[in-house]
Amino acid sequence: xxxxxxxxxxxxxxxxxxxxxxxxxxxxxxxxxxxxxxxxxxxxxxxxxxxxxxxxxxxxxxxxxxxxxxxxxxxxxxxxxxxxxxxxxxxxxxxxxxxxxxxxxxxxxxxxxxxxxxxxxxxxxxxxxxxxxxxxxxxxxxxxxxxxxxxxxxxxxxxxxxxxxxxxxxxxxxxxxxx
Amino acid sequence: xxxxxxxxxxxxxxxxxxxxxxxxxxxxxxxxxxxxxxxxxxxxxxxxxxxxxxxxxxxxxxxxxxxxxxxxxxxxxxxxxxxxxxxxxxxxxxxxxxxxxxxxxxxxxxxxxxxxxxxxxxxxxxxxxxxxxxxxxxxxxxxxxxxxxxxxxxxxxxxxxxxxxxxxxxxxxxxxxxxxxxxxxxxxxxxxxxxxxxxxxxxxxxxxxxxxxxxxxxxxxxxxxxxxxxxxxxxxxxxxxxxxxxxxxxxxxxxxxxxxxxxxxxxxxxxxxxxxxxxxxxxxxxxxxxxxxxxxxxxxxxxxxxxxxxxxxxxxxxxxxxxxxxxxxxxxxxxxxxxxxxxxxxxxxxxxxxxxxxxxxxxxxxxxxxxxxxxxxxxxx
Numbered sequence: 269x270x271x272x273x274x275x276x277x278x279x280x281x282x283x284x285x286x287x288x289x290x291x292x293x294x295x296x297x298x299x300x301x302x303x304x305x306x307x308x309x310x311x312x313x314x315x316x317x318x319x320x321x322x323x324x325x326x327x328x329x330x331x332x333x334x335x336x337x338x339x340x341x342x343x344x345x346x347x348x349x350x351x352x353x354x355x356x357x358x359x360x361x362x363x364x365x366x367x368x369x370x371x372x373x374x375x376x377x378x379x380x381x382x383x384x385x386x387x388x389x390x391x392x393x394x395x396x397x398x399x400x401x402x403x404x405x406x407x408x409x410x411x412x413x414x415x416x417x418x419x420x421x422x423x424x425x426x427x428x429x430x431x432x433x434x435x436x437x438x439x440x441x442x443x444x445x446x447x
Numbered sequence: 448x449x450x451x452x453x454x455x456x457x458x459x460x461x462x463x464x465x466x467x468x469x470x471x472x473x474x475x476x477x478x479x480x481x482x483x484x485x486x487x488x489x490x491x492x493x494x495x496x497x498x499x500x501x502x503x504x505x506x507x508x509x510x511x512x513x514x515x516x517x518x519x520x521x522x523x524x525x526x527x528x529x530x531x532x533x534x535x536x537x538x539x540x541x542x543x544x545x546x547x548x549x550x551x552x553x554x555x556x557x558x559x560x561x562x563x564x565x566x567x568x569x570x571x572x573x574x575x576x577x578x579x580x581x582x583x584x585x586x587x588x589x590x591x592x593x594x595x596x597x598x599x600x601x602x603x604x605x606x607x608x609x610x611x612x613x614x615x616x617x618x619x620x621x622x623x624x625x626x627x628x629x630x631x632x633x634x635x636x637x638x639x640x641x642x643x644x645x646x647x648x649x650x651x652x653x654x655x656x657x658x659x660x661x662x663x664x665x666x667x668x669x670x671x672x673x674x675x676x677x678x679x680x681x682x683x684x685x686x687x688x689x690x691x692x693x694x695x696x697x698x699x700x701x702x703x704x705x706x707x708x709x710x711x712x713x714x715x716x717x718x719x720x721x722x723x724x725x726x727x728x729x730x731x732x733x734x735x736x737x738x739x740x741x742x743x744x745x746x747x748x749x750x751x752x753x754x755x756x757x758x759x760x761x762x763x764x765x766x767x768x769x770x771x772x773x774x775x776x777x778x779x780x781x782x783x784x785x786x787x788x789x790x791x792x793x794x795x796x797x798x799x800x801x802x803x804x805x806x807x808x809x810x811x812x813x814x815x816x817x818x819x820x821x822x823x824x825x826x827x828x
Contacts, residue, residue: 293790297491301786306493 322386322399325377326424327417330432334365335421336396339372343388343397351381352388367438375417379405394433398424465582469561477727482523484785491789497522533716538610541713545609550714550721553602556595557728563591564735565656567770568745570757577663577754579656580766588654589641592736593634596691599729600626603710606722610713618709621699621796625690628803629697633687635811636680639818640673640740646826655736659744663752670750672743677818681741683811688733690803693726695788697799734780735773742776745769 282288308315317323329335339356357373359366388397402423407413415423453461482497489496497519505512505521515521537543565579585591600623607619644661645651662672674681690697701709711722738744745753753772757765794802 290787290791294786297786297790300493301487301490303493305490305495307495309495309498 317401317403321401321403322384322389324379324402324405324415324423325382325384325386325388325397325399325420326402327375327396327420328398328424328427329421330429331426332432332435333426334368334434335371336394336429337372337375338368338370338394338396339375340370340393342391342393346387346391348385348387349381349383351378351383352376353378365434367441368434372417375420377415377420379413379415380410395427395429398427400424462582466562469566469582470558473558473561473728473731474724477724477731478523478527480727480730480781481723482519482526483781484788485522486519487782487785488789491786500525527720530717530720535717536715538612538713540611542609542611545605546713547718549602549606549609550718550725551602552605553599553722553725554728556598556602557725557732559595560592560732561728563588563655564732565659565739565744566735567766567773568656568659568753569762569766569769570754570760572762577660580770581656584654584656586652586654588652588656589637589658589736589740590653592655592732593630596729596732597626597630599725602722602725606714607710610710612713614707615710615712618699618701618706618712621706622693622710625693625697625699625799625803628800629687629690629807632683632803632807632811633691635808635815636683636687637740638815639677639680639822642819642822643673643676655739655744659739659746662743663746663754667750670746670752672741672746672749674741674743675749677741677814679810679814680818681737683807683814684737684740686802686807688737689784689787690799692729692733692784694730694784696791696794698793699796699799730781730784731777734777734784737780738773738776742780744776745773747772 327335327337339354341354341356344352344354353374353376354372355374356370359368359371384399386399389399400423405413456464486496495517498517500519500521501512501516502521502524505515537546562582563585565581565584567580568577569580570576571578603622603626604619607615607617607622610616640658641653644658658673662670664670668676689695693699693701699709701711706712711719714722743749747753747756753769757768760768
């Protein structure tokens with residue numbers, strides 16, 4: 269390995285008085301004094317959320333207003349901190365979406381347990397659970413920190429759907445080709 | 448305007464009123480300086496600083512209310528109120544008598560030195576001269592400032608000792624050593640100024656008013672501020688002033704990073720704020736003295752004395768202009784203090800001692816000898 273000897277010059281007289289360095293430092297701080305500030309003043313100014321951000325997990329509806337979750341419970345099983353608790357339920361036979369067969373009766377995500385890993389979103393076959401942009405989750409009690417189904421849909425809203433999987437399935441069934 | 452009723456009052460009432468008036472101005476200014484310090488710190492570091500506090504009846508004022516809020520003016524009131532209403536915690540291990548008395552002692556020298564510092568001047572038409580606005584125009588002037596302001600170290604020693612714990616004690620020991628070291632250079636650095644002011648054969652004086660008067664004379668040398676005439680003296684005085692007021696880069700007594708909070712570690716709430724105000728009052732008085740000695744006091748510009756400008760004006764207006772110019776310079780000096788504080792890192796303790804004894808003291812002695820010889824040559828020619 270090459271050894272590069274560095275010459276350590278003794279400090280000049282000007283350097284030993286500290287003064288040129290002090291003047292230089294004062295110049296630098298004066299420049300910072302008048303430059304625009306870096307601070308994001310939080311409640312009024314919000315950060316720009318990058319694409320793919322993993323915020324609070326939410327449930328979404330498709331553009332027709334149908335809840336997409338079919339309570340297969342894959343997210344509940346995959347959830348590493350066991351934050352999700354689903355009570356499966358049936359869809360009433362007279363419902364226009366009766367062919368979907370199942371929907372969650374209750375869907376709870378305990379945000380005190382959730383680690384925002386996004387595995388639920390990844391595992392969901394229905395693209396029903398999404399980690400969206402909401403990043404402030406707070407409450408005064410433990411109970412408040414548990415998002416129930418109603419709240420999850422409120423947070424999630426509606427996302428565009430590329431497939432309309434269940435509509436296609438129904439029309440296929442009606443026209444006689446099951447697959 | 449007729450102020451004659453005021454001059455008919457007994458002298459003691461007048462002096463008491465004047466004293467209260469000066470303290471009533473100095474105290475809020477010291478407090479405002481602490482706010483300004485936070486704002487300057489924030490701006491230097493690229494932050495907006497405190498800008499949220501607002502009182503409800505100012506909030507609706509368009510523009511002005513918003514401006515004051517952004518400037519953090521009301522943060523000061525919020526902080527002050529907090530200090531007053533906080534619980535008065537007394538640590539169990541302190542010496543209560545001295546613990547209580549130290550913050551008061553800190554304030555006394557800080558407020559006493561103000562009495563001999565002129566803060567403006569007015570034109571006395573009857574006597575046809577410029578008169579200082581001052582609480583007590585003593586002939587010993589600057590000597591009184593030095594004598595009293597160095598008493599401030601007692602409050603630090605007492606605070607450190609009464610706290611009965613290691614860090615405050617170390618902080619106070621450092622502080623006392625530092626103050627003693629820099630007092631010498633400070634005093635020696637102003638001697639050339641007074642050698643120059645006290646021309647041989649004249650009346651000897653140490654009055655700060657006379658120092659400003661000699662900077663307001665006609666002619667090239669007469670109107671020159673002593674900053675230009677004696678830059679080295681001004682520099683030594685300024686450095687010593689930083690050390691005497693315990694400001695960065697000579698922040699030995701506090702040294703947050705190695706002594707927790709220094710001598711006031713064990714202090715909280717209102718007592719702590721008294722130390723704080725005393726520090727800023729020291730800074731204000733120190734800047735005032737620097738302004739008087741080297742920056743021409745209330746003279747607006749070098750070679751532009753105040754007296755001819757205010758001669759024709761009403762007395763009160765002339766006085767206000769004088770005070771305005773003087774305070775403006777003081778605030779510039781205070782800003783410089785803050786600017787330096789947020790620029791420089793702290794010297795190590797051995798460096799502080801080395802600079803004080805091995806650099807600054809010989810330098811100020813050499814400076815004194817040089818100016819003594821120069822003045823002797825000029826005056827006896």
